[in-house]
Amino acid sequence: MTRAWKVFWTLVIAVPVVVLTAWGLQDNARLFVVTFLNGLTLASLYFIVASGFTLVFGLMRNVNLAHGSLYLLGGYLGFFTAQFSGSWLLALAAGFAAAALVGLAMQVSIFRFMPGQDLRQTMVTIGLSIVIADILMWAIGAQVHQMSPPPWLDGPIRNLPVIRAYSTYRFSLLPLGIVIGVALWLFLNRTRVGMMIRAGVDDRAMLAAAGVNVNLVFATTFAIGAGLAGLGGVIGAVELSMVPGEDTRLLLASLIVVIVGGMGSVVGAAIGAAIFGLAETYGLAYAPTYSVVFTFVILVLVLAFRPRGILGRPA
Amino acid sequence: MESGKRTFVRTLVAVVVVVAAFSAGAFAQAPPVKIGLLATLEGPFAAGGQDSMRGAELAVRQRNGVVAGRKIEIIKASSDAKPDVAVNATRKLVEQDKVDIMVGPLSGSEGIAVKEYSKTQPSITFINGSSGAQATTLVNPSPNFFRFNTDGGQWMVGVGKAALDKGYKKVMVIAEDYAFPYSQVQGFMTEYCKLGGKVPVKAWVPLGGKDYASVIARIPKDVDALAVVLGGADAVNFLNQYEQAGGDKPIIGGSITVSQDILNYKGKRRESLVGTIAGSPIADAYEAPEFKAFVADYKKNFPDGYPSPSLFALVYYINMKATLDGLDIVKGDLSDGQKKYRDALAKMTLKTPVGDVKLDGNRQAIGTTFVTEVVKDSQGNLYNRVLKKIDNVNQTLGVPPSEFKVGSRDEPNCP
């Protein structure tokens, strides 16, 4: 893209944003700032869930449409762990571990035997998602499960400058998302396993030729990706509650975040999550009737002009 | 050997003939009456759907599975709150399983679609489950679709006055953007606006949204209360997020906002719910002996159900009871296109655990509504106590039919 075009696109995007920000601040500053925080915190949740999805796709070209069911599984298990042990951190670990185990089982027993058949793998994940969702509803029932935040995150933070008060737990999602994002980046870029994963994303055949146990790397990646979904589930169980049907909602959100940001890129997932989270919350605050249509239109526009997402790699 | 074998074969044939004769004799008795039962067992109202099946089954069990000398056969079907799925399930029950009477569906828009289908099957009687949209019986009613429960607007009668009595002069409405909340908001605002209340902001949330942070941010500082008409998981989410964000305004609930299936969500009981007023066809702490007997029966038959039957259980129970009482009146006679049965249904006064129900000209119920308040019992369970009981609520809410407008996003309005 030439310099002139870059300047043009920057202006096209930046000018309306600046103008709208100015208008929003002078119209109702509290609403504007609260919505901004809401958007970023929601984006953190989406990022945590979507990062697992993009990791799995980036390495194995496997579109895991059972990602939402893993979210649900992790959330329910985290809920029951918290109920029995009273510890939210233990619940986080339990949710991560449960989803990681199930993901590992799926990779080792099913996906390992259909390398390269992308559409077939996708269809299998669709079937798995239906089956897992129904088993969960059978075992746990259709009741709403609302997890409580830990006592040190309960209640609002009061006496804030413009916005008066904000939910502590919701606010804590932001540092949590950043921590997980940085940890993931460090894992991918500063460890040996991460190096193998990145090499595999670029060229699977060469990785195998270099003597690495590719199946082991795949299994590890799938387990981590699934575990991140479960972790997101436990976090979401507090903020958004667990109910059958959450799986499709979060799956759709993950898909959008990853597509906008670019498949296979963790930084892309962060950017995509920020765009999507902010668009959704600003839409709900200022134009609720067509807010969701608006967010999907953004997705369509991004894909129409950058078919692989903002930071995407070839499929 | 040969003669032994011949004897054996002859005995066998004789036994078969005798058994056949007895079976034929058995068929000479009255055939069972087949009743189709449709509720949402998947999707957003799955929990309500499960309880509605319990309510309907209770009505059958109270009669030991027999009505007017005929055995009752219930054939269940499921939908997911989508009209086309509901119509497909209904069509299967009616045309494939050949039910005589159809009871269902659960949600508002399904009811309208099933009503349209009922017009194509004039010789089957359709009785509502719990669908509460006004348009089902008010606009283009069907001659063989009967609704023995009051609709969403009727359920909110009395709440407007109760809100003003509590001192809420300005209320913000937060409700989902579809037909059932429209009718609930209309039921509330018709009375509230007439008595001088003001509704400066109405926030219509798209269906399926779980993130209420933006709506909460829009709540103006000067409203006295929030009228929240959300159901299922959405209600739990909103209440949770509102409290976490430091909100402390009192809440006026819709009928499904503080129903038992919500008050029993798994998680810490929210103190903020105590004191919420709502309008509903059911009040958990209603003292009348018929209602207490109903609750005891429910608890005895369904130990895995809720501590107290939910709105869905009661309403399905009422409609199934109407089905069976009607059969009793005509002594199980469903001949001649079920004409006698329908006449009996249209004319009867149904005795329900919460009062008497009669049908109006559109085969819509005129019944009882409660204004309730949420309280906590000694074990820490939340339930609804009765603030006021209003009888003979009709579908046009006391407004002359020519002036009555079905609720929508902009109707009624009193900023």
Add this chain to the structure above:
Amino acid sequence: MSAANWRRAMNLQNPRPAATNSPAPAREARVRRFAFENPVRARHVIVLAFLLAYPWFATPFFTYQIAAQALALGLIALSLTFLGGYGGMISLAQMTVAGIAGYMVAIFGTAATDGVTLGWPWWLAVLLGLVIATLAATFIGWLSVRTEGIYTIMITLAIGVAFYYLVLQNYTVFNGFQGEQKVFPPVLGGVYWRDATPFYYLALFWALAGYLFVVYLVRTPFGIALQGIRDNPRRMHALGFNVTAHRVAAYAVAGVIAAVGGVLFTWYNGLVTPGSVGTHWLINILIIAVLGGMRHPVGPFLGAIVFVLLQNFAIDVIDRERFNLVIGLVFLVIVLFSRDGLLGWWTALSARLSTQRGATTWKAARGRLYAR
């Protein structure tokens, strides 16, 4: 190597010996002049006879809710099979196109009074519905044409979900959550076309038309070029084909098929609501297409029959509330154990049987080649 040796070596590359007698090439040339490669086989005649005679021995329920619904759904899934199997572009927006056709028929034609309806004559409404839906499909194609693989799935899913939320929230045109009710086919020639048997024949006529159209289209230069683009777009571009135009045209053709299926499906349901074009249905069409097999136009119809049977009778087979599990498991089994759905099992079976019968290897291979 001498020139003669070299020529001989080159000729050996050709599986058919170059020095054949003239009659064989001439025979091949004569055969190629027929429009249809595949002759009409006995099984085609039997199936056609069965389909035509079906209403005479099936109950009205089976004719209407099972067979007619399967035919209408199969037609919509056929558009996906054409686009995905022959064009290599899996689009989840086919149900959206079908829904647009349905909505247009309801809005321009007659529907329930509380919806938006103009009340124009039914043939005009149907025509407008087909035209608008095809234009929408072309637009969707234009947006999606630069993507490939999973990105196509995603962008079409996003378009589908955007449309769902549009019709859910908009009351002035689409009547929001309520949707358009009472959308019925007309009474024509004294026959009410929504009765079980007439509607079945209507659906059968259009399903056959769609099927034969696709079978014909994939043998035309356009169809062959499309398959070439599916296999190697870069080479086709180098050969001078306009890859983008071909792809968009494929979307448009698939749009026409989906639109016809959409009108039929809307008439079948008697209504069109946001739920008819929601994520659930978008994925269902994909499930139907994959279930049946994407290699041949008969696949989607097979998948539709299995799907409709499961939807209606799974609840009788298992505990009332676990029927979703049955549907999911059946789907999982078919996808796990077959490369291409039901058709994959059929081809594997017939290949195994044909080798057992001792047919020549060349004939079996040629059969598999042309089965694509």
